[in-house]
Amino acid sequence: MRILFENARILTLDEADHEYVNGSLLVENGRIAYVGPAKAFDAVDRRVDAGGDVLMPGFANAHTHVPMTLLRGVGSDLPLQSWLEDAVWPLEDKLTDEMIHWGTMLGIAEMLRFGVTSFLDMYAYEDVIAKAVLDSGIRAALSRGMMDGNGNGESGMAEARELIENWEGEGDGRIRTMVAPHAIYTCSGAYLRRARDLADRYKVPIHIHLSETYKEWEDCRKEHGTSPVRYLQDLGMLDVPVVAAHVVAVDDRDLDILAEKGVCAVHNPTSNLKLASGFAPVPDMLQKGIRVALGTDGAASNNNLSLWEEMNLAALIHKGESLDPTVLPVREVLRMATVEGAAAMGYDKVGALKKGNDADMILVDISGPHYQPIRNVMSHLVYAGQGLDVRMTMVQGRILMENGEYKTIDFDKVVHESARAAAQLDS
Numbered sequence: 001m002r003i004l005f006e007n008a009r010i011l012t013l014d015e016a017d018h019e020y021v022n023g024s025l026l027v028e029n030g031r032i033a034y035v036g037p038a039k040a041f042d043a044v045d046r047r048v049d050a051g052g053d054v055l056m057p058g059f060a061n062a063h064t065h066v067p068m069t070l071l072r073g074v075g076s077d078l079p080l081q082s083w084l085e086d087a088v089w090p091l092e093d094k095l096t097d098e099m100i101h102w103g104t105m106l107g108i109a110e111m112l113r114f115g116v117t118s119f120l121d122m123y124a125y126e127d128v129i130a131k132a133v134l135d136s137g138i139r140a141a142l143s144r145g146m147m148d149g150n151g152n153g154e155s156g157m158a159e160a161r162e163l164i165e166n167w168e169g170e171g172d173g174r175i176r177t178m179v180a181p182h183a184i185y186t187c188s189g190a191y192l193r194r195a196r197d198l199a200d201r202y203k204v205p206i207h208i209h210l211s212e213t214y215k216e217w218e219d220c221r222k223e224h225g226t227s228p229v230r231y232l233q234d235l236g237m238l239d240v241p242v243v244a245a246h247v248v249a250v251d252d253r254d255l256d257i258l259a260e261k262g263v264c265a266v267h268n269p270t271s272n273l274k275l276a277s278g279f280a281p282v283p284d285m286l287q288k289g290i291r292v293a294l295g296t297d298g299a300a301s302n303n304n305l306s307l308w309e310e311m312n313l314a315a316l317i318h319k320g321e322s323l324d325p326t327v328l329p330v331r332e333v334l335r336m337a338t339v340e341g342a343a344a345m346g347y348d349k350v351g352a353l354k355k356g357n358d359a360d361m362i363l364v365d366i367s368g369p370h371y372q373p374i375r376n377v378m379s380h381l382v383y384a385g386q387g388l389d390v391r392m393t394m395v396q397g398r399i400l401m402e403n404g405e406y407k408t409i410d411f412d413k414v415v416h417e418s419a420r421a422a423a424q425l426d427s
């Protein structure tokens, strides 16, 4: 299968940041076979005239809980602990496999619509989620959220192992797996160590919520006499690859440790703002060489799964916080939302639009008034762009959404079934 994109404004986001105003990109058997200035190719199965629109890497949502679309709007305006304990967890206790399936399909449909081509998930029922990933064609790194404070420690650990054994590398490498101890306040030290050993045994990364709130920091000081980051270091957790969500409450020493250990921090600005958790010190992280990706977190704390708003907020809030308009320039923010996220999930042939990489990319309609005049496209995308501007989403060379239509998802059925599931949850 050969698909040729012509007349495209290509943002490759590769190391040298190549851009082509009237570019061509050839997809062959799921991979990028050519990207560069306009070039003619024969014997293609389909030609897409981009009409000057932007062709760029797909977004990577590097921290989410995809079935939580079913809980969209639940517990709005509550603080984190009571949001979790009083609003979210009682409803999650009622979830069934079937509800998880429809919630996941809804989340995937939403992400494809907004140009997300890969996501990193943490939840229970990951085998149901894996099946939906496989069928829909999207790419995902999946991790079974585990905690031992609730009496389900052993089943969680067993399911985490089964997830890795059954799903790692499936879907032509689209599915990756990680080990996900939920957080230091829901897992004992011994349990965290076992999670580390499991990750080490299968050579997969750890995915954990880390230092999300100042309360977590204070409680950790009281209980363990140190910061959450140093507590994890003492447990040996940072000696395997780690993707840490949030990383809001950290001091300078913590950041030095994260940099030295090569931990990837996932910044979730909307979720942190909505739950009033504060700001991750992203400018300091970048200065210290810490890899930073962007995530939406679950739909209940956002309330959407669009990286467009995360980019916009990330680019704005740190300027306001630091009173320095030069921090988080648009190029950096675009990379955080795309190639850095794909790298965090462990995909080495996904991200930048370059020859040999998997064709995970999106076409963004820049004909709307908010892109005019077309002067600095990167700035327009970050500060003016909207999720619905995405006109095509492709994963591994396969078009999954085009002009609002899904190729692998029966969207009307997804809407109907997820509404039914929500009604059951609320009854």
Ligand SMILES: [Zn+2]
Pocket: 063, 064, 065, 209, 245, 297, 298
């Ligand atoms: Zn989360």
